Amino acid sequence: xxxxxxxxxxxxxxxxxxxxxxxxxxxxxxxxxxxxxxxxxxxxxxxxxxxxxxxxxxxxxxxxxxxxxxxxxxxxxxxxxxxxxxxxxxxxxxxxxxxxxxx
Amino acid sequence: xxxxxxxxxxxxxxxxxxxxxxxxxxxxxxxxxxxxxxxxxxxxxxxxxxxxxxxxxxxxxxxxxxxxxxxxxxxxxxxxxxxxxxxxxxxxxxxxxxxxxxx
DNA sequence: CTGTAGTGCAACCTTTGGGTTGCACATGCT
DNA sequence: AGCATGTGCAACCCAAAGGTTGCACTACAG
Numbered sequence: 001x002x003x004x005x006x007x008x009x010x011x012x013x014x015x016x017x018x019x020x021x022x023x024x025x026x027x028x029x030x031x032x033x034x035x036x037x038x039x040x041x042x043x044x045x046x047x048x049x050x051x052x053x054x055x056x057x058x059x060x061x062x063x064x065x066x067x068x069x070x071x072x073x074x075x076x077x078x079x080x081x082x083x084x085x086x087x088x089x090x091x092x093x094x095x096x097x098x099x100x101x102x103x
Numbered sequence: 104x105x106x107x108x109x110x111x112x113x114x115x116x117x118x119x120x121x122x123x124x125x126x127x128x129x130x131x132x133x134x135x136x137x138x139x140x141x142x143x144x145x146x147x148x149x150x151x152x153x154x155x156x157x158x159x160x161x162x163x164x165x166x167x168x169x170x171x172x173x174x175x176x177x178x179x180x181x182x183x184x185x186x187x188x189x190x191x192x193x194x195x196x197x198x199x200x201x202x203x204x205x206x
Numbered sequence: 207c208t209g210t211a212g213t214g215c216a217a218c219c220t221t222t223g224g225g226t227t228g229c230a231c232a233t234g235c236t
Numbered sequence: 237a238g239c240a241t242g243t244g245c246a247a248c249c250c251a252a253a254g255g256t257t258g259c260a261c262t263a264c265a266g
Contacts, residue, residue, distance in 0.1 A: 005117055012115035013254080014108055017184075024191040031212055043255055045214080050253095064212055064263040072189040079182050081120075086175040088127040116224080134242055146225050148244080153223095167233040167242055 002055040002074040004081055010054035011078070015039060016047045020056065023070040030066060105158040105177040107184055113157035114181065118142060119150045123159065126173040133169060 010016055019033055030048060034041035048068055051057040058069040113119055122136055133151060137144035151171055154160040158177040163170045 008111070008115045008120070011111045011181075011185075015254080017111070020188055024188045025195065029212075039254090040256060041212085042214090042257085046254075066213070070188075070192050072185070072192050075185045075189060078114075079185055082114075082175070082178045082182055085123055085127045085173075086178060089173055089175050092128065118224080132242075142224085143226060144242085145227085145244090149224075169243070 002077065004077050006054040007056065007074045007078045010050050010056055011075075013047070013050075015043075016051060019044065019047055019051065020070065023057065023068060024072075027067050027069040029068065033068075105180060107180050109153075109157040110159065110177045110181045113153050113159055114178075116150070116153075118146075119154060122147065122150055122154065123173065126160065126171060127175075130170050130172040132171065136171075 011020075015037065018037060022028065022033060022036065030045050031041050033048075034044045037044065048057060051068075052059060055074040056071055058071050060067045060069065114123075118140065121140060125131065125136060125139065133148050134144050136151075137147045140147065151160060154171075155162060159174055161172040161174050163172065
């Protein structure tokens, strides 16, 4: 089980979300990503490390370049957490409505 | 439209998620929340400010206390973003699968 | 073998963020 | 009026985060 905290933390940064959005289209290397984003290659590498910690990205070394592939799976847990909170809230509203209706 | 960035940033902190989880059950004041969490009242106030910026919480002053109510709506945009990324990725996988199938 | 593109690691800087304490102001109860 | 409760605002601390530069190392091309 991947850590939900790591997932949310990873998704909190705009640059990281940009990287994710980019990787959603096609896997790429760190240098490639750095060329398409307004940050240095090392900065991208750090972000990729964070994404890797969250399990959002898979690493595969091909020759001299490292290819990063997106793995959306951990986002499911984040969505589940949100859905849970929303459901709990809606349920509370439901109880209030029932009480108001006098049933 | 609430800022997706603010939502993710708000959700990134564990204490803030704890506050949200608590508010999902029942609205409460800052002091109340501080009493149930291992942080000071001022710290909670800051977190509530962040949640308010993200639109995740509604403020309503009742007498001398301020009541904070959860609003799960902005989380929808966050989920939409994730769903979008996932869909884009799945679509890519779909294309690859179709190509592999030779259709 | 030499040059070059792609990485990894480390030091360093600066800003942001979470937390605390202290104090002033408002509201409610007696 | 007097006191307790609940807030709001500000200053201050310290650790973490995002970013950069510099350098050493690996791998492929000529």
